[in-house]
Amino acid sequence: AQSVTQLDSHVSVSEGTPVLLRCNYSSSYSPSLFWYVQHPNKGLQLLLKYTSAATLVKGINGFEAEFKKSETSFHLTKPSAHMSDAAEYFCVVTPSGTYKYIFGTGTRLKVLA
Amino acid sequence: GAGVSQTPSNKVTEKGKYVELRCDPISGHTALYWYRQSLGQGPEFLIYFQGTGAADDSGLPNDRFFAVRPEGSVSTLKIQRTERGDSAVYLCASSLLRRRRSGNTIYFGEGSWLTVV
Numbered sequence: 001a002q003s004v005t006q007l008d009s010h011v012s013v014s015e016g017t018p019v020l021l022r023c024n025y026s027s028s029y030s031p032s033l034f035w036y037v038q039h040p041n042k043g044l045q046l047l048l049k050y051t052s053a054a055t056l057v058k059g060i061n062g063f064e065a066e067f068k069k070s071e072t073s074f075h076l077t078k079p080s081a082h083m084s085d086a087a088e089y090f091c092v093v094t095p096s097g098t099y100k101y102i103f104g105t106g107t108r109l110k111v112l113a
Numbered sequence: 114g115a116g117v118s119q120t121p122s123n124k125v126t127e128k129g130k131y132v133e134l135r136c137d138p139i140s141g142h143t144a145l146y147w148y149r150q151s152l153g154q155g156p157e158f159l160i161y162f163q164g165t166g167a168a169d170d171s172g173l174p175n176d177r178f179f180a181v182r183p184e185g186s187v188s189t190l191k192i193q194r195t196e197r198g199d200s201a202v203y204l205c206a207s208s209l210l211r212r213r214r215s216g217n218t219i220y221f222g223e224g225s226w227l228t229v230v
Contacts, residue, residue, distance in 0.1 A: 044204070044206075099161055100169065101158065103156050
């Protein structure tokens with residue numbers, strides 16, 4: 001079965017320092033992978049997606065993620081955190097040939113002033 | 114409209130009552146999805162429509178849940194005999210349909226918050 005594991009339920013960083021949110025996936029075939037962000041009382045917003053093109057994917061708001069097949073990972077990074085980045089982040093896998101999104105349990109990012 | 118629209122945004126109902134949640138997808142999107150997000154959890158798949166038909170309803174938890182999309186656009190999620198455990202955010206999403214490829218980007222609405230008391 002396809003699945004995705006977000007290794008940290010909570011991450012705290014200071015403003016201006018790097019952000020790393022970890023995600024590992026389980027998939028038999030080449031999956032598509034996404035990161036979504038959810039601000040309090042807001043809908044889910046797509047940050048970036050990987051669909052078997054370049055392994056380093058750039059998204060909105062300075063976020064990027066690298067697909068590493070050998071490690072089955074798709075970690076989300078940002079060089080410098082901003083207060084507005086505080087939110088819940090979800091890693092998502094779509095198994096090849098299906099339309100079903102499988103969400104991780106989320107990582108809550110806290111940015112300290 | 115520009116995005117996926119869901120109504121109501123909030124619904125409080127008594128246990129045992131019937132509830133309908135409405136989703137208006139992005140114009141031109143043929144694929145429509147319903148997800149449920151419980152407190153502190155990631156969204157869980159409920160049902161997926163291609164056009165008017167439910168292509169995959171494997172995520173519906175039991176027969177109290179039902180969804181329709183009669184004209185291939187607006188969809189309604191129906192919950193009968195609501196229980197306290199049904200309290201959650203119900204998310205609707207839509208996407209363009211691309212055959213033989215995955216990686217479709219799906220666009221979510223802001224959700225309908227259902228509270229069963």
